[in-house]
Amino acid sequence: KALADSFEAQSDHEIELSFGSTGKHYAQIVHGAPFDLFFAADTLRPSLLEERGIAEWESRLTYAKGRLVLWSPKEGYVDSTGDVLVDGDFRYLSIANPKLAPYGRAAKEVLEQLGLWEKFENRIVRGENIGQAHQFVMSGNAELGFVSYSQILHPDHALEGSYWIVPPELYGPINQQVVAVRDSPAVRDFYKFLRGSQARRIIESYGYELHHDTRNRCWPRSSR
Amino acid sequence: MIECRFQITKGSFRLDTEMTLPDRGISALFGRSGCGKTTFLRAIAGLEKDPRGRFKIGDAIWQDDSLFLPPHERSLGYVFQEASLFPHLSVRRNLEYGYKRVGGAKRRVRFDDAVSLLGVDLLLDRRPGELSGGERQRVAIARALLRSPKILLMDEPLASLDEESKQEILPHLDRLRDELDVPVLYVSHSTEEVARLADHLALMEEGTVLASGPISEMLTRIDMPLAHRFDAESIIEATVESHDERFQLTVLRGPVGCFSVPRNNLPTGHPVRLKIFARDVSLTLTEPVNTSILNIVPATVDSLVEEGPAQMTVRLAIGSAPLLARITRKSAITLRLEPGSKVFAQIKSVALLA
Amino acid sequence: MIECRFQITKGSFRLDTEMTLPDRGISALFGRSGCGKTTFLRAIAGLEKDPRGRFKIGDAIWQDDSLFLPPHERSLGYVFQEASLFPHLSVRRNLEYGYKRVGGAKRRVRFDDAVSLLGVDLLLDRRPGELSGGERQRVAIARALLRSPKILLMDEPLASLDEESKQEILPHLDRLRDELDVPVLYVSHSTEEVARLADHLALMEEGTVLASGPISEMLTRIDMPLAHRFDAESIIEATVESHDERFQLTVLRGPVGCFSVPRNNLPTGHPVRLKIFARDVSLTLTEPVNTSILNIVPATVDSLVEEGPAQMTVRLAIGSAPLLARITRKSAITLRLEPGSKVFAQIKSVALLA
Amino acid sequence: MTEGDWAALWVTLRLAGLTTLILLTLGTPLAWWLAHTRWRFKFVLEALVALPLVLPPTVLGFYLLIALGPRGMIGGFLESIGGRPLAFTFAGLVVGSVFYSLPFVVQPLQNAFQAMGRRPLEVAATLGASPVDRFFSVIVPIARPGFLTAAVLGFAHTVGEFGVVLMIGGNIPGKTKVLSIAIYDHVDALEYGHAHLLSGGLLALSFLLLIAVFGLNRKFQVVKT
């Protein structure tokens, strides 16, 4: 959203945003939704769109990489190494649904790496998306949970509680991709903007890692 | 004339009627509980559908083989057996419901008249749930009248009313008949009411019409169940002869001799009807004297029928008019009555009705 | 004794009654539409709550200052003014509803008896929506009877029934009164029914009890509206004297002289009541002869009251019993009647009721 | 509240209002027929009407989307007769909401019609009221509690519903983005303050609306004995 605001500020295009789960929007685009750009939380669905010829070929661009953190609103509850998990002194651990959300998939991988997945199976609550995972923790019903770093860095909220930034080795990358569903001057402008430094600053300030994607650098081809 | 023919099946009950009724005056429908009176009225109203039924009133055909007027296009007023007021409307709006739906030109009953006639003035702002049983019934009658209908169907409209209310309403039904010329089809279990009101009588039994005819004929026909009932009665037509101011009596000229009744204001020569209960008629062989009975007429015995072991119904002729008398068998034998016997019929004057 | 006192306000209507009724026999409640009869019955049933009301039947107190038995703990049978059958139950299950809720030992009316008495045998498997008006009413009566109640409240139970059905049901109500000793509180607009059935009569007007007393007293009290009505009547107690096999008559001994009525099977010496309509009594100065009237008794004029301009009500004494006669003023003057005059009262035998 | 929120509120009110209107229009004859038919298999239809309820809204929305899409049955048909596809349009939202809220309207109405019986209609007919007249002068007022329930449930459910709406509408601001989605978005984006504000506003508004409806209803209570 911040990206959109800033893009609107610097160009004469207007953007209308539609939020929702990646899977839902995927289904909608397949059935003809009038979207120009599709920001997915993963790489699977943009590539599917590309393959099915619904999106512009090779327009996929990984614009950011998410970072997973284990967070609790309680001060000093989560240590900087994640040992609180091993102690298992909690009632509920919140994650996003591994099946639906890349953060969930990542969280599951972390737990599996630590050999805790089986142990906690019945104490893990799954949000539909990373937003709900955050709400479970925020409301105090789950003591801690795997959320995205961007959530606890959110500029609207003071950073509170304690967290552990999970080392990226413990999970596969959470690549966030954008794909162009339709080609238009505005879309092209946006792509240009997205690659620019201002966009990269915003992305970083929201707690994402930048991704150095080379493969998609070619779209849009100027030759078209 | 009103002609009707209906065949309607309801469960195991079958209504199968064919009947002609006069299209003026009051026709009474008489019969035991469950004999099909309500079904018959509903058929006339178009609420029970018989595709092969027929109904014709005057020149207007309401239904026949090719036509079926829906109920709301039949100009009729229907007083249901249960008052059936609209629960969501006040009494006033209940009354207005039908009234408003009659074109101004066709209105022949005034709102205020119906209201005061049925004594519901004070109830106008109540809800039906706040009325007594009799009050509901009166509102329902007023509502039907305000429809200014071409025919009035009344299913025991006075059943839950006290005698006084009845006495107040009955004359107005008379008037309705006479002034507005609206034929009325009237279901009642009260022979009193029927004899008082009706010009025509149809007897029903198990879904069929047993007999139908002018009231005076029906009440005295000895082959009809009615004549055998405890309260069998005769109707005699007469005209006003004179008024006796001193004793406040009106003298009526009947087929033979005169009858005295309480004074009324009818002009001389006006036709009236006398209703005489068979049990109010006693017979003597010699002319009685020094008696409080004013109405004594010579009569001839026409026929005698046993009425159970102890009683007899004697059909008399006064002039050409029939008159029933109910006496004990003992009296009949003691007095040696037989067809042709000359007797005096004494009728208590107070038992005569206008 | 049954003692009751209720004060109930409904909108602008106010019921304020205090009354003592005999706790056996049939008490009739008589009054104009809207005078509070239904409200009174509902109060007895506990359906209208008056916290300061009082009701005592025999030794059982149903409500007083400190006690209020809810309706279902009052052993009563209530026939509502509208039949009010349960729409979701068949006729059989409607009847069983109250029947099943009476402990076996307390059952005093048999299921089959009530069913056949009210002639609803063939209707048992129907739904209330499939019955005629009179049929519904009969089912409601049977249902109340099957409750084997301590008191029976009946709100115009026979209003929509034909004469024949009434004649079938009435004797059984008599029997109920006599055999089961259940007091009955009976609302009716029919003086005929009341005189036929009731032992006690309470007259209501605008929410208050105007008068209450034994029927024979009430019907002949000249200060009571009832005696002035068109169908004023007297009740005379008598006993069975003998039976006349030849003419199928029963001779009854009254206060003075004998009365003949159609033969019945009552044992000699059995007490009976005779109902005599004032208008069925005619007076003569000389003993009539050669007449079909069997019942002629000597009487003394007690008092005379004008009844409108043309008529008079004469209160006679036969022995000590009161008897009303309705005659014209002309006759009264012609016959020079005055208190103390000796006359013969002629009463048509068929007008006597058992 | 942002301009977007106002737009969403406006879309919501239009959607709920229009849906309720259509539901009452379609639901009334259907409920009347169900209440009075003697057709042996009406219970199958009754079951069918209630069926959409058991699917999760998003899933129902998904199937509706497929059906409405250019390759779907309805969408394909519409396209073949030259109509525009319904998905992602306001019209599509209305269709989806109507479909989903139908049982809330049909069932209360059917009950009200059944409880009423035929007698008041017969009386009205003998008093000269034509069928349309009877509908407005007798059926509507006597079955009023049923209509009220139908309207309230239908309206409130459409306001609050968002699974179907999100799926079919695609959350396009000013067109198919309704307030419920806006609130959801705020919650999802951790903008709790804004979400509280909108929720509070929606609740307050709805409460006032409901109070008005039920308060008015009180005035017309029918006394029954």
Added chain:
Amino acid sequence: MTEGDWAALWVTLRLAGLTTLILLTLGTPLAWWLAHTRWRFKFVLEALVALPLVLPPTVLGFYLLIALGPRGMIGGFLESIGGRPLAFTFAGLVVGSVFYSLPFVVQPLQNAFQAMGRRPLEVAATLGASPVDRFFSVIVPIARPGFLTAAVLGFAHTVGEFGVVLMIGGNIPGKTKVLSIAIYDHVDALEYGHAHLLSGGLLALSFLLLIAVFGLNRKFQVVKT
């Protein structure tokens, strides 16, 4: 169907069954009271009952979650009396569903009670039926269409609902994961085949259930005049 699906089905049926039962138990006295009270402000209560409907389920779930949490009103109270918190438990699901489906139960019942009037109860009382007896022998059968609608709407809505359930339940397999969430998951994960299967199964099952309910109902139809 996987083992997980069976578990989800089982949780769903238990949840919907229990919720319906509780709804009927709580809703009946409330509806009765609303139908017969002459309290001047009952319309406020009526509006309150319908209010939860206007919030999107997920948002409602969110607020419920906060209320149930250790710092929330309900959660705090429960904790202070030594109870266990309700979030992410089956019991919590039930509470949430009851809260959310209440209007679907209260309103049809209230209408049925109003349409019935007091007369049948008075008759039953004079025939010796105690209040409890009257409830089962008169109120239930006469208000049966109302109970049926209440139960069907309450049950179906609970089966299909998933926003509140997901929020409060936390989607724990075998414990709080219901079928609607499972189907949703499949759709969102593009496992359409599986989603179709489950949806189809759920629809078929529900259809059979509804057919049975409405079919039985047919047998007891009351004839009204």
